[in-house]
Amino acid sequence: MKIRLLVAYSALASLIFISCGSPKDEAPKDGTTVLSGEVKIDGSSTVYPISEAVAEEFGKVNKEVKVTVGLSGTGGGFKKFSRGETDINDASREIKEEETKACEENNIHSLQLEIAYDGLSVVVNPQNDFVKDMTVAELKKMWEPAAQNKITRWSQIRQGWPDVEFHLYGPGTESGTYDYFTEAVVGKSHESRGDFTASEDDNVLVQGVSTDKNALGFFGFAYYEENQDKLKLVGIDDQDDSNGTGAVLPSVETVKNKTYTPLSRPLFIYVNSAAVKKPEVNAFVKFYLEHSKTLSGEVGYIPMTDAEYDAQKKKFDDFIETHSK
Amino acid sequence: MKKRTKEKIIELTLAGCALLTILTTCAILYVLLFEAVKFFSVVSIFDFLTDTQWTPLFADKHFGIMSLLSGTLLTSLIAILVALPTGLIIALYLNEYSSRRFKNIIKPILEILASVPTVVYGFFALTVVTPFLQQIFPNISGFNSLSAGFVMGIMIIPYVSSLSDDAISAVPRYIREGSLALGANRFQTAFRVIIPSASSGIIVSAILAISRAIGETMIVAIAAGQQPRLTFDPTVPIETITTYIVKVSLGDVSQNSIEYQTIFAAGITLFVFTFLLNNISYWLNKKLEKKYV
Numbered sequence: 001m002k003i004r005l006l007v008a009y010s011a012l013a014s015l016i017f018i019s020c021g022s023p024k025d026e027a028p029k030d031g032t033t034v035l036s037g038e039v040k041i042d043g044s045s046t047v048y049p050i051s052e053a054v055a056e057e058f059g060k061v062n063k064e065v066k067v068t069v070g071l072s073g074t075g076g077g078f079k080k081f082s083r084g085e086t087d088i089n090d091a092s093r094e095i096k097e098e099e100t101k102a103c104e105e106n107n108i109h110s111l112q113l114e115i116a117y118d119g120l121s122v123v124v125n126p127q128n129d130f131v132k133d134m135t136v137a138e139l140k141k142m143w144e145p146a147a148q149n150k151i152t153r154w155s156q157i158r159q160g161w162p163d164v165e166f167h168l169y170g171p172g173t174e175s176g177t178y179d180y181f182t183e184a185v186v187g188k189s190h191e192s193r194g195d196f197t198a199s200e201d202d203n204v205l206v207q208g209v210s211t212d213k214n215a216l217g218f219f220g221f222a223y224y225e226e227n228q229d230k231l232k233l234v235g236i237d238d239q240d241d242s243n244g245t246g247a248v249l250p251s252v253e254t255v256k257n258k259t260y261t262p263l264s265r266p267l268f269i270y271v272n273s274a275a276v277k278k279p280e281v282n283a284f285v286k287f288y289l290e291h292s293k294t295l296s297g298e299v300g301y302i303p304m305t306d307a308e309y310d311a312q313k314k315k316f317d318d319f320i321e322t323h324s325k
Numbered sequence: 326m327k328k329r330t331k332e333k334i335i336e337l338t339l340a341g342c343a344l345l346t347i348l349t350t351c352a353i354l355y356v357l358l359f360e361a362v363k364f365f366s367v368v369s370i371f372d373f374l375t376d377t378q379w380t381p382l383f384a385d386k387h388f389g390i391m392s393l394l395s396g397t398l399l400t401s402l403i404a405i406l407v408a409l410p411t412g413l414i415i416a417l418y419l420n421e422y423s424s425r426r427f428k429n430i431i432k433p434i435l436e437i438l439a440s441v442p443t444v445v446y447g448f449f450a451l452t453v454v455t456p457f458l459q460q461i462f463p464n465i466s467g468f469n470s471l472s473a474g475f476v477m478g479i480m481i482i483p484y485v486s487s488l489s490d491d492a493i494s495a496v497p498r499y500i501r502e503g504s505l506a507l508g509a510n511r512f513q514t515a516f517r518v519i520i521p522s523a524s525s526g527i528i529v530s531a532i533l534a535i536s537r538a539i540g541e542t543m544i545v546a547i548a549a550g551q552q553p554r555l556t557f558d559p560t561v562p563i564e565t566i567t568t569y570i571v572k573v574s575l576g577d578v579s580q581n582s583i584e585y586q587t588i589f590a591a592g593i594t595l596f597v598f599t600f601l602l603n604n605i606s607y608w609l610n611k612k613l614e615k616k617y618v
């Protein structure tokens with residue numbers, strides 16, 4: 001008993017000692033301020049790989065700043081963001097009106113910054129030899145709410161495809177990817193059939209499609225690139241010849257030149273107005289815009305042009321100007 | 326006098342501990358019922374039991390618990406089909422054939438099976454058993470109830486073997502010797518005399534193992550899939566009640582919404598099943614155990 005108390009006391013004492021000691025560590029070394037503190041990021045699992053890569057690079061330069069990156073989905077992340085729990089929210093869609101409202105209730109303004117492009121990839125199992133391309137209309141027939149429990153076999157989608165049951169895999173309803181896909185394909189955001197394997201964990205989807213001969217799934221292009229040997233891409237035909245004829249496969253070129261429609265989209269980070277008062281957050285966001293061109297490409301996304309990044313930097317500088325007082 | 330007060334305090338503390346478990350059960354039941362009542366004020370019990378689809382999180386909402394229940398029952402059925410014969414044969418072998426020394430070594434080793442974390446079993450099912458099954462049945466999906474059920478069966482073998490073992494060793498010596506004296510060989514004695522005599526204990530072991538399988542979460546969440554469907558086809562992805570509850574409680578569904586209340590409705594269904602099974606086994610045990618006194 002006594003020993004335990006002693007341990008507890010000494011732990012407490014050292015805690016106090018540490019917290020007293022820390023301000024001294026922040027003292028300027030050779031004239032410049034060393035950044036410290038914490039940058040909290042959460043949100044889309046699609047943007048996560050970019051933020052994670054940026055955080056890693058940032059950490060190499062600023063060892064005293066702790067950057068945490070969560071992945072609770074765009075919607076889940078905005079809930080925390082609006083309560084002021086996070087500094088930056090990764091988003092794979094634009095902020096919704098009710099989310100802006102929730103932020104304003106807590107006196108939080110947000111700044112939207114574009115950081116890269118993403119293509120949604122529709123994939124099937126490599127053993128599937130009949131699906132090479134699909135039209136948007138066919139995808140819609142497969143995924144719309146009316147298909148629930150009725151459209152279950154390949155032969156119902158296109159004549160000539162086998163009379164075999166298909167199994168669908170897609171992101172869960174909390175993810176921005178789900179909202180984006182349903183809006184682009186079904187026509188209404190957040191509406192689809194319910195009888196498919198829905199998981200917020202993209203690895204579950206990759207695992208499902210890669211081990212199931214009759215599977216079809218969709219998720220961000222980055223997850224396809226990481227798992228190309230286990231999956232087969234499906235070309236998408238939007239039946240609009242003005243932006244590329246016939247079925248188009250997603251790739252860096254087709255996303256950039258906007259022929260891979262409608263399944264390519266911009267990715268965002270949202271910066272909290274309360275957070276720009278913190279120098280470590282400012283430094284991090286600037287670092288982010290500086291490096292997302294190379295880093296987003298490295299993790300499988302499609303970078304924007306230099307001019308576009310410069311425009312984002314300008315936007316951020318203006319935002320600091322308004323909110324740093 | 327002083328001693329009496331001390332005794333009293335100890336007694337009260339002990340009673341308090343016992344009460345605490347009962348109170349916890351009551352509190353859980355209260356929370357389940359409270360939220361489930363809200364759920365059933367929106368969705369009729371008739372729809373809940375007869376609808377064949379379960380899609381509360383999507384545009385076209387259906388609340389047919391059967392799609393989840395069929396997943397739970399299917400995986401549990403496969404598990405018990407694996408565990409009951411294996412566990413029973415193990416128990417018979419240890420009692421009737423093996424030497425006492427061998428039994429003393431092998432029994433604790435068997436019980437290690439029950440102490441492997443279920444998440445490990447889940448990944449074992451997904452990454453070892455499923456690919457193996459795909460070699461034999463090429464059409465089986467990556468997520469399927471056969472693999473999850475099979476591995477869950479392995480997990481509950483110790484439940485069956487241990488309890489059956491107790492039941493078999495409780496069969497009086499004179500019955501075994503009587504059978505042998507009449508000219509029956511060991512095999513005949515084991516299957517025609519010992520098993521029927523120990524049947525009550527064996528049934529109880531099976532019921533408790535099923536009850537464990539029904540409540541199992543990690544194995545089925547990892548290996549059986551996340552697509553609710555009313556089917557008894559063991560080769561396709563399904564979703565069990567427990568998987569659904571985990572999925573929704575991990576997600577970001579807002580409280581007080583119907584989506585949130587579904588997990589309590591699903592939970593109470595699960596509770597009813599395990600409660601009934603445990604009580605049946607208790608009742609059977611009471612009713613049949615006094616046979617040889």
